[in-house]
Amino acid sequence: MSLDAPSTNARYGSNAGQPLTRRDGVLKVTGRATYAADNHPDGMLYAVTAVSRIARGRVTSLDVEATKAHPGVVEVMTPASRPPLAHDPDEKMPPFGFRIEVLQDSTVRYANQPIALVIAETLEAATEGAALLNPQYDADEPRTGIDDGLRFDPPAVGVGGPPKAAFGDVEAGLAKAAQVLERDYVTPAQYHNAMEPHAVVAEWDGDHVMLDMPNQALAMSCASYATYFGIPPENVTIRSPFLGGGFGSKAIINGPQILAILAARALKRPVKLVLSRAQMYGPVGHRGGTWQKLRIGLNNDGQLTALHHKSISATSSFDDFLEPAANASTHLYASPALLSEHEGIRLDTGTPGPMRAPGEASGSAALEVAIDEAADACGMDPLDFRLHNYAETEPGSGRPFSSKALRECYAEGAKRFGWAGRPLASRQMRDKNGFLVGWGMGTALFPCPHFPAEARATLRADGTALVETAGADMGQGAWTALAQIAAEALGLDPEQVELHSGISTLPDGGIAGGSGHTASAGLALNNAGKDAIAQLSELATNDPASPLFGAGNIGVEARAGRLYRRDDETRSESYAEILARAGRREIVGTAKASRDPAAAEAHAMFSHGAVFAEVKVDPDLGQIRVTRLVGAFAAGRIINPRLVESQYFGGMIWGVSFALHEEAIIDHRTGRIMNADLAEYHVPINADIPSLEAILIPENDPFVNAIGVKGVGEIGITGTVGAIANAIWHATGVRVRKFPVRLEDIIG
Amino acid sequence: MNRFDFIAPHNISEAVAAAAEPGSAYLAAGTNLLDLMKIGVSRPVRLIDITRLPGLDRIEWQPDGGVRIGAMVRNSDLAYDPRFARTFPAVAEALLSGASAQLRNAATIGGNLMQRTRCAYFQDTASACNRRVPGSGCDALHGENRLHAVVGWSEHCIATHPSDFCVPLAALDAVVELEGPQGKREIPLEDFHRLPGETPEQETALAPAELIVALRLPAEAARFAANARYLKLRERTSYAFAVVSAAAALEINDGVISHARLALGAIAAKPWRAREAEASLAGAEPTLEAFTRAAGFALADARPSGDNAFKIELARRIAVRALILAAEGTPEVMPALPASPFSTTPGASHVA
Amino acid sequence: MSLSISLTINGQPRTIALDDPRVTLLDLLRERLDLTGTKKGCDRGQCGACTVLVDGRRINSCLSLVASLDGADVQTIEGLADGDALHPVQAAFIEADGFQCGYCTPGQIMSAVGLIKEGHASGDPERVRELMSGNICRCGAYQGITEAVLEAQKVMADKKGRNAA
Structure with a gap:
């Protein structure tokens, strides 16, 4: 295709609509982009899950002694030793909550379900420790085929969607048709297989926890983790500057990460858990057949x-x-x-x-x-x-x-x-x-x-801006596109806009999913930028020393780092000048944005x-x-x-x-x-x-x-x-x- | 992966002596062995690193025109050796159709012969597998076996051999040089891999501690240089194991086939040399009819080991296609997609 | 048992005291040397995310034991750029948008560097595609990757030509 932007997309004075290369490009091509498993806090231990090789039944024994005897193994977490959680893992947590498997008992509900967690000083020791558990099972007949499973009428499909939609009389329509086509189609179970396996590095400090993990829904996840661990949401910080692919599998809370976070708390040392590729075929979601x-x-x-x-x-x-x-x-x-x-x-x-x-x-x-x-x-x-x-x-x-x-x-x-x-x-x-x-x-x-999202846009004394929203770049290019949207709202070149994203302490950027992140976080950034510009205009138009004084009713336009009087292009002033004269170090615009319900x-x-x-x-x-x-x-x-x-x-x-x-x-x-x-x-x-x-x-x-x-x-x-x-x-x-x-x- | 002792011998006799200890395994590049260790299929207690042994990394041309390839020569080095690729083009094409560039850069010629089956039940330690645990049974037999063997299998094992390289080697009468506690010996590649019978755990003819030191291709295999192909059917265009494959080599004089070689891959626990098919082609004209008849001979004893009857028909068809392509002549340059049906220029349909 | 292994990593000689022979080159780089640019995608040679150059050849570092690499020269993504100046392959990946999430990217780039060095692709996109097929990109940036490799190869050949002239 031609990378010339369609004319309707480029707006005057804006870089939105332009095919800029990725802001995170240099980090990603030099290996300096930091993914969760790249973190290595001092004193870190390695956790590896052992998983079930039956699909239904229960675990009758685990050779914990053999595992503990392996050099380097520090601890083995089993249903018998798993520390308590503040929330019942069999209770779903809305809105995207699922029942999760966190060693609540010895029941096995699917193959590859975690049945123990082995923590060791080295990755090699933890891996072999998990292999030495030699689980014994009491297996029941698994039901994995179309003829085996229990059928039911679902109350909802997808994420709370209606299971049925009906308009008109289908049977009457078929009856009067000249011909009727009736066909069956089958689609298989598919697994996300993001290149980056699910991972967490958990480090506790008292009742605060820092989680480095790939995450498509930061604020929601903080709330969920806080509930499981019985701490206030603000005590959970998730850093997810980059995800090595998500595709939906990193928007939900999964059992293995919870176990690693529990281990870190119990052992009072940072713990890293990375699922193996095989272990991603089970506890972290898939597309059902x-x-x-x-x-x-x-x-x-x-x-x-x-x-x-x-x-x-x-x-x-x-x-x-x-x-x-x-x-x-x-x-x-x-x-x-x-x-x-x-x-x-x-x-x-x-x-x-x-x-x-x-x-x-x-x-x-x-x-x-x-x-x-x-x-x-x-x-x-x-x-x-x-x-x-x-x-x-x-x-x-x-x-x-x-x-x-x-x-x-x-x-x-x-x-x-x-x-x-x-x-x-x-x-x-x-x-x-x-x-x-x-x-x-x-x-x-x-x-x-469109997901509700929040953002902050700070105009700084030098005329540049810092914009912030806790979004996630999983490859869609959020860092770049969001900065372009913010730059447009702020009347700045994207080069003058610094974007902070990917950490939960920032304003809630909503969910990076449903193809809605650019629209959701983008609208919040747009509105926050506009808010900052409105405040700046207010300063300028009320300041007798500004060339824009008295333009309040006529209005001003933000472009290329300056405010212009709408009816007189010769009267303008740079952001830096306005701020300097007002003695302001910065102006902070904020926004909470969602879709207009009437339009929807x-x-x-x-x-x-x-x-x-x-x-x-x-x-x-x-x-x-x-x-x-x-x-x-x-x-x-x-x-x-x-x-x-x-x-x-x-x-x-x-x-x-x-x-x-x-x-x-x-x-x-x-x-x-x-x-x-x-x-x-x-x-x-x-x-x-x-x-x-x-x-x-x-x-x-x-x-x-x-x-x-x-x-x-x-x-x-x-x-x-x-x-x-x-x-x-x-x-x-x-x-x-x-x-x-x-x-x-x-x-x- | 279990803990193990790491031994780095200085010469072949040290290596062989070290390997005589129970639980030892030779480590070459490790592209297969390390993988199997990670998934718990192999748990050696001693690894004997043979990558530094002197003299095993050479391609040596012999006075008669044959070639001797050291066991530690890397797949890519052999495939891209100009004289080798010119002389044994089907072998080079097979090498380049296997795995990925990275794996070919690491994997060795000897290691390729030692590749274990890709049978999912062999790799899954929770499954019964006579090859992995003798006497435990074969869960592949009534399991997910659409890609399993259609010739030479037994009730004890229906696994296939995954190598591409070995298929033209079998066709071209390659010889494997071994050195072990009892000294040196050599065996035809065709006899190196074993059919499962009642002892699928005996995968090769290697005696304990015996080491592959070299592989030889005889001078007479060079006669096929102008008419030799390897063709491989995959479920994606590259970086996949064969569903079925075929190596075909012809010597054509005055429009008549004087000598023919044909071997099939991924249909048995060893590369499947089709001698009757070859015999049927000797003296025949290179026609679709002759190739179809030959392919019929090659698969005469085939029977499904499960949900894989389609592989018999595919193997028959790929044999015909490989023979057609061989008859059309070895391409002047290695195809961009080695061994792929999509690399062929003529794609004549031979199935009505 | 402890092994002492000498490696040259990105031009720097290193002596590694190896307390465990099970350590792969990938895990050595990532977990013991803080060179985390090289990624683990499958740990079984099935995805290419861990590709590095050993003695100038691209290999899967996940299937390579450190114990057997004594004396080897290892180049990783961290050693590719010359200070702030990107390697032509790196620059071409940015320009052709040859990545999305970026996780497979270090492996793709090291693989591309190896491919160009091997010299078997000429300018043929089909050969580039085939020879880059050992690097899975789940985001689906393949077209950009192929373009980037072709472009970088051209840039490097031009540069070489200029230097020779």
């Missing part, structure tokens, strides 16, 4: 008469997080009747959690394949079919969209990809080397959540996109390569096109991963995941990604928030999975209804 059914009624004009999407979504035996997959169908295509619903199934696994585009990813995978099947059933081009069923207003509710440039996404994406002239039938295209070639597409959609009520708010995929398939051997992906996305105002493009790329690669690679393979006899590593749990490698293109479609959204920013972190997965699956069908004639696609599915 789904078994989805879609029923689509179609009239003779190729329009939907009804859309019914049901998902059976897996959760654990002891807590609820259900992939809200069916909800993906409620906001996208026009249909007079819509029904999305969920059923839960309890499996002996760790509790699932939000994983990049929770619900949208798996739901969109099924929906977009079903829509492609529907287009094929109608003999229509998949893009024409989607345009034919374009939702001008939110299906069901009829609310207007706050903005929706999806038509432009379709048009630009199709143009760039070269979609025109695509043969309708499958198996029509080959390249010069004989590989089957297929083109497929999918629509991308993701909501625009009146509008449906989503980012949209269209993804086009080309795959090549070896006709004999079945190996697939995604040779080209083009995505066009509209997500409101773009603060930094370079970083946004990277977010889209990342999401699209997750789409490749979902379609072709990721799957936790469970041996249902034992409930153990047999590929809990990065050699066999495949995620794409560099050679899997030969060509990506992301097109940033301009979109002006006056309702979503005052800065016009939607979210870009997750939408790239949605649409992409379907586009690839549909391209595979187009190449081979094989319909993908089970993810990931395997060689044997292709060669038949």
